[in-house]
Amino acid sequence: MVTELVTLRNQIDKLDKNLINILSQRLELVNKIGKLKSHYGLPIYIPEREKLIINLRSKEAQKLGVSPNLIKDILNRIMYESYINENENGFKKLNLNLKKILIIGGKGGMGRLFKKMLILSGYKVNILEKEDWNKNIDNFFLDIKMVIISVPISSLDYVIKKLPVLSKKCILVDVTSIKHKPIQKMLKKHDGPVLGLHPMFSSDNNFLAKKLIIYCHGRYPESYNWFLNQIKIWGVKLKCIDKIEHDKYMSFIQSLRYFSMLTHGFHLYKENIKLKELLNFTSPVYNIDLIMIGRFFSQNPNLYIDIIMSSNKNIELIKNYLKKSNYILSLIEQGNKTELIILFYKIKNWFKYYIESLNLKSNNILRHINN
Amino acid sequence: MVTELVTLRNQIDKLDKNLINILSQRLELVNKIGKLKSHYGLPIYIPEREKLIINLRSKEAQKLGVSPNLIKDILNRIMYESYINENENGFKKLNLNLKKILIIGGKGGMGRLFKKMLILSGYKVNILEKEDWNKNIDNFFLDIKMVIISVPISSLDYVIKKLPVLSKKCILVDVTSIKHKPIQKMLKKHDGPVLGLHPMFSSDNNFLAKKLIIYCHGRYPESYNWFLNQIKIWGVKLKCIDKIEHDKYMSFIQSLRYFSMLTHGFHLYKENIKLKELLNFTSPVYNIDLIMIGRFFSQNPNLYIDIIMSSNKNIELIKNYLKKSNYILSLIEQGNKTELIILFYKIKNWFKYYIESLNLKSNNILRHINN
CATH class of the missing domain: 1.20.59.10 (Chorismate mutase)
Structure with a gap:
């Protein structure tokens, strides 16, 4: 043998x-x-x-x-x-006339990533950091033809207010993960072109190929179209959406998700359970949960908590969600299996066209987890 | 060019x-x-x-x-x-003396999978289905040296009660996803060897390599050791755990998870949100959530709901969980960012040794999702 x-x-x-x-x-x-x-x-x-x-x-x-x-x-x-x-190999520079770009908050994760990609594309990039706001910042804006604001949500208002008058042709961009209010404020502050971006990935990625950036128009798209094309060259998938619509989805996705991550983590920490054993005896499906919760708590809490707290709508949504939890709990307490199963099929039906493809995708993820 | x-x-x-x-x-x-x-x-x-x-x-x-x-x-x-x-290629048959195995509930997913693997390993397998219980079932048990019970939790009591007296050497096995009560009941019913298995994967898998099966000893391990070895030949990873400990972890993992899946799905279905758009504009992280929820609702609800309802402890656990949700909501409503951040770091600290590896694993999953 x-x-x-x-x-x-x-x-x-x-x-x-x-x-x-x-x-x-x-x-x-x-x-x-x-x-x-x-x-x-x-x-x-x-x-x-x-x-x-x-x-x-x-x-x-x-x-x-x-x-x-x-x-x-x-x-x-x-x-x-x-x-x-x-x-x-670097990237082709699409706007040959652009002199300098200023990134406000350029030392943060997303700021650094944009800086890197812009420099790889042949642009000159300056940085304006928190500690610089006490100085006379006018010098930072000399010859600047594009300003990218990449600061925590909680500092956004302050930063926009503090901006000096920008030249009419200067493009003002933000990368905040909510879009309606930031774009409104940028439009009010600046008469020139305004663009809102929402990069749908964490900034610890070192490259942008296949990543998604959502954008919302502010004003004068013809002036920043080249920038969208530049982003495409980096390999990014771009999707356009209305800013109010954007915030509706994001409130739905982000605040609820961050809330339940927080609760789940809180629960794990409070219950007297051994993480090592939990990891040992989890099914692959629950393993994914633990992995994603671990990811959540490995990151900077400020961003998450700011997003949850960014609007009263989020609080409403969370309350609404907890009401539904209580309703389901009441069915369980009553032992009302029939109603729970009816509910299950109603929800299944809501997923209808997508349920099969979601299930296939889940098989792929689980296979990946098993390896 | x-x-x-x-x-x-x-x-x-x-x-x-x-x-x-x-x-x-x-x-x-x-x-x-x-x-x-x-x-x-x-x-x-x-x-x-x-x-x-x-x-x-x-x-x-x-x-x-x-x-x-x-x-x-x-x-x-x-x-x-x-x-x-x-x-x-089939598998080597380890117990050459074993005549016939009976699988009760052999047409269900897990029953079918065990049947297939046992036949591939050269054993003779009979099936006893729901519709057979009305007949005189004694014939089904003639010459049977191993009985595997693979029925929904809600039918388990009934099935164990209905079992005829088994020969002293017959091995009685169940594959229920809770272990304490089922094993107790099997021990009471049958004087011979008893083994509890909990396969940690869904039965739609067609092979068992690298999959995990948890087992809990019942009685006379020396009589069913060959069976554990047989399972190993199928490529399965086996882990032994005490049955009470097992149920503690599973209640923690399964009931809470199924509960939150139900709530999440209910929420999606109730809110007037378009699934297509949601899928379009989700970050990879939330995409995983949607995929796993889709998977949940593509499966048979009975199993999930039976598991949630299988013990009062589960209800306690869920209530406890909702209390924590409410506490976090109250911090959000009060705008108490400081306390939320302190909490975040406490939880992060609870994860300590594992947070880095969980984060690495999450990167792998996300990369996979992006492709």
């Missing part, structure tokens, strides 16, 4: 080494393509090209008896690796 | 085709190994061998400038694919 097994395992080892060789060559080619793309200003992420490759290879794999999902997952993983390295 | 780009892309296409070839050859070799393993009764999942391969290849990759994480992820994915196919 032993010799047979050893022979087969040696053959596998040889194949795996070939695999590494292929990966190394492929990453090198991608790097060359990156340089070309950077030179000609092509986005590093081209969804159509990705889809095409994956479809072609899936079909070829199937012919050889290899599951299409396997090759799809592997190619996705390799492409992801390519994006990580793609920054090294 | 175009010709340069086309040349590079063609070279990539060639490499990708080589990649598929390697995958195809590798899966074939793994299949041969599977046959050997099946013949000699070796587990299909050997954690040490996996770790060894991945470590060796990671180091080789690094030498060639390929990120160790990339090769690690790809090898994990390939190995996963291998497990899917490994069942085809």
Whole structure:
């Protein structure tokens, strides 16, 4: 038995080494393509090209008896690796006339990320930090043609108020995760172009390929269109939404989520339960919960708490949510299984068209967790 | 530009085709190994061998400038694919003397899965279904040396009561997701060996490699040790825990989780929000939530609701949880940011040793979601 097994395992080892060789060559080619793309200003992420490759290879794999999902997952993983390295080539600068960009709060996570991407794209970037506001800040705004505000929500009002009069052509941008009030305030303060961005990712990411940025128009889109295109070159997916609509969804998503994360963490901490054992005996599904809660508490609380506290609507929403919790609890206490099951199917029906695809996605995540 | 780009892309296409070839050859070799393993009764999942391969290849990759994480992820994915196919070879039968196994509830998801794995391991398996209980069931138990009860929690009492007297050597097993009461009841009913299993995965999985089954001893472990070894051959990770301890953790994990899933779904359904837009504008973190809620509502409600309702302790736990929600809400309403931040850090501190690894894992999941 032993010799047979050893022979087969040696053959596998040889194949795996070939695999590494292929990966190394492929990453090198991608790097060359990156340089070309950077030179000609092509986005590093081209969804159509990705889809095409994956479809072609899936079909070829199937012919050889290899599951299409396997090759799809592997190619996705390799492409992801390519994006990580793609920054090294820099990006084409789309606005050749733009002299200098000022990032207010440029030392924070998101500020640093924008600074890095803008510098990689050939722009000059200055930074204005908290400690600078006591000085005469007028000098910071000399020759500045774009101002990006990247400060905590709680400082936003202060920062906008303190802004000096900007030149009419200067583009004023914020990256706050609520949009209605910030854009209103920027429009009031500044007569020129105004744009609201909401990057849908945490700033500890080192690259932007495939990431989503939501944007809301403020004023004079024609003046900042180039900037949206510049962001696209970084590989970002952009989606436009009305600012009021945006805040409705975000209030719904963020404040409730942060609230329940807080409660869940509070609960874990208060109950006399051993985290080590909990991690040992959790199903993959609950494991995901624990992982995401761990992520939540590894980050800076100020942002979360500011977002929850940013509007009375959020408090209403949370109260509403707790009412529903109490209703479900009452059904459980009454032992009303029938009503709970009816409710379950009503909710299932609400999900209708999406439930299958969500379920498939969950299988993927769980498979990933299991590895 | 175009010709340069086309040349590079063609070279990539060639490499990708080589990649598929390697995958195809590798899966074939793994299949041969599977046959050997099946013949000699070796587990299909050997954690040490996996770790060894991945470590060796990671180091080789690094030498060639390929990120160790990339090769690690790809090898994990390939190995996963291998497990899917490994069942085809069947498994070595460890208990040659065992005549027949009876699965009560063998048409349910988990019953079907056990039936399949047992048949693949060379055992004869009979099924006793709900509709059979009206008949004279004694015949079903003739020559049966192991009975596996795989019925909904709510039917468990009934089924155990209805069991005929089993032969002293017959092994009685259940796969319920609570363990204290079921094992007590089996011990009372049957004088022979008793074992409690809790498979920590949903039954829609078609293979068991790397999955976790928790087990709690009932009586005479020496008689069912072979069965635990048999399960190991299927690639399962086994963990032993005391039955009371088990239920404490599960009540904590399951009932609360199912409760909050129900509430969250109820909330989504009641609020006038468009699911399509919600999916469009969610951050990856919230996307995971939606996916897992979708999964929850794609499944059979009975199991969940039975588990929540299975003990008064669960109701206490939920009430306790809601109290904490209300406390946090009160801090928000008072605008008591300081206290919320203090609380946040206390919770963070509770996570201490694990927070970093949980955060790393969350990055992995999020990367996966983004693809």
